[in-house]
Amino acid sequence: MEQSYKTPHVYSVDGNPSFSQYPIRPSCPVLVPTLKKQNTDRIKACVILILILALIILVLLACGIFFIFNLRSQIEKITQKQIKEAEGQHAKFTGHKQPIKPSENIREAAHLTGKSSAANTLLWDDTKDIAFTRGVRYKDGGLIINETGLFFIYSKIYFRNLICVKDLELEQTLFVRTSRYPKDMILMETKKNKYCVVKDTVWYINSYQAGIFKLHNGDHIYVNVSNTNLVSFDQTKTFFGLYKL
Ligand SMILES: *[C@@H]1O[C@H](CO)[C@@H](O)[C@H](O)[C@H]1NC(C)=O
Ligand SMILES: *[C@@H]1O[C@H](CO)[C@@H](O)[C@H](O)[C@H]1NC(C)=O
DSSP: OHHHHHHHHHHHHTOOGGGGSOTHHHHHHHHHHHHHHHHHHHHHHHHHHHHHHHHHHHHHHHHHHHHHHHHHHHHHHHHHHHHHHHHHHHHHHHSOSSOOOOOOSOOOEEEEEEEEEETTEEEEESSSTTOEEESSEEETTEEEOOSOEEEEEEEEEEEEESSOOTTOOEEEEEEEEOTTSSSOEEEEEEEEOOOOOSTTOOEEEEEEEEEEEEEOTTOEEEEEESOGGGBOOOTTTSEEEEEEO
C-alpha cells in the first residue's frame, strides 16, 4: 500500500511534459569538445615538460659522471705522487734507490793440471785438455785473482815412488802472495807420513785440501810441495783450481 502511494507521488511531481526537455541539457554537448581540446593540450604540455625535465636530469647525470671521473683521476694522480714520494723517502732511509740486480759478470773459475815444477813451487797447464781459466789469469805457477770476494779453492797432489823411504814427510802448502802483506800467507797445509812401511815397494798417496777464503784483487795463489820429484804430473791425478762464490 505504501509503495503504490509513493510511486504516484513521484510521477505527480514530474508530471509536466516540459520538464523532460530541460534547458540545461543542450548546453552540455557544446562544452565537451573544448574541454577535450584543453585536456590534450595539457597532456602535450605535460609530455614536453617531462621530456625537458628528463633531458635536464640526463645532462645533470652526465655532468655528475664527468665530475666523478675527473675527481677519481685526480685522486689517482695524487696517490701515485704520494707513493712515489714515500718510496723516495724509503730509498733515502734504507740507502739504496733500486733493487740490486744480480751481477751479470762471469764468475771467476779455473782448473789447472799438473805440468812441472820450479824449485818447490808447482807449475800448471792452464789451457791443455781439461785445464781452463775464466776471469782469472795464470802466470808462473800462480793464479791471479781479478775481483775481491769469497773463493772456494782446492788442490790435489798425487805422490808416488818405486821405493819407500821411511819417515819421509810429504807436504803440500797452498799460499797467497799479496802486496798487502810482505810474506807468503799460508791458506792450507797438508802433511803425509807413514804412507809406506816396507822398504823397496811401490807406493802412492793422494794429498787433497780445500777451503773457502776471502781473496783480493791482485792476489797470487800458489802451491808448494816438499818433494816435487815424487809428484805425478798426470792431469787427472794432480790438479789445482778455484771458483768464486
Ligand atoms: C814456496 O816455494 C818457493 C820456492 O819455489 C819459496 O821461495 C817460498 O818461500 C815457498 N813458500 C812457502 C809459503 O812455502
Ligand atoms: C778482470 O776484470 C775486468 C773488469 O773488472 C775485466 O775487464 C777483465 O777482462 C778481467 N780479466 C780477466 C782475465 O778476465
